[in-house]
Amino acid sequence: MTPVPRLLATVSVVAAVCATAAADAPSVGEPRFRKVFAFTDIGDDEHAAKLAELNVFAANCCDAGNRPDPEKIERAKRFGIVPYVAFGPFCDSHIQALSPEEARLQAELQGRFVPSEAKGDAGDRGRTDLWRTRHYRLGGEPEPGNAEVYVESIGCFVGTNACAKGAAGLVERLKANPEAKAVCLDYIGYANYRGCRHPDCLRLLEAWLEREGLADTEDNRDRFFEEQIVAYYAALYDAVKAYDPSVVVYAHLFPVFLPDPLYGSRLKLDYCAQTCAWYFRWPAEKVRRYAETVVRGQSERWPFAHGVPFVAYGPWANGIDPDFGKTPEDLDRELRAVLESGAEYLAVHEIDSVVADPAVFAVFRKFCASPSREDGR
């Protein structure tokens, strides 16, 4: 399997062959995460068992058309995993618009690698080429001074109409999946990491500046587009809870919002996963500092909200450059740093790549496996 770093993609089942990790079994009293939030399909029995072993909270149990798959639902229940529906920007107005320069860059990136289409060797070569030649960071924080946009187009969620349509679309999806008791949100972010340049959205920006009595500065534009993200999440959250308060709403914030990478504490969510370690190795100090911010800040605005550090792992990032990839030892250090921040919960992608590698799986099992799954909230 070639892992494709698109979180909402239907992930093919991994024929996981994992050595038993009894030697790494958690000992009583060792700090570990209460729950793990992942972005994956429930897979077959073997895969589901591995997810359960890592205390994964929920998994996709829909078919490719977002309809409920009874076999997957039965399997999820059997392994104590909650069926979820995945949801990104629900848009029938427009795709986010880019500046001419940003559009040229995106076209160049797409000419070399389109995640949703790239499979097998050709996908690996295109991906490796992008990282090696452009130091491309795939929606995470770009290297300082490196102009970047996300490789794929993203639907626009700006404005009250988009909020209403998104909320209605999400509730429709839940109604069609009555067994789903979790919602996994992703891709609610800007393809250029700052805002949408569509004329409709620029008109909304102009009206907002006028209403707020603000000058048309870059800072105020950034504020407007951050407000739009906050409003969209709140609209989705309120709609889900009005439909069924027992449905758990979690999200991974992606792609990065450059004016304020850790804006998640403003979001109305049950569990808000913010990137604290990306696919490419970050300094340990940065991982710790981000995790502390994510954990401490989350409940200030919404007391029910939990801040969840997100750790990325993709074996495709290994071998590109010695400075990029993560060994099991690196992951061990990252997970320890996250735990030391006081985090109770962890989010991870690609969980299927974690499950597929016995050495990596053993690291996660040490920090994620719960002696008793019943003790989790």
Ligand SMILES: [Zn+2]
């Ligand atoms: Zn727009």
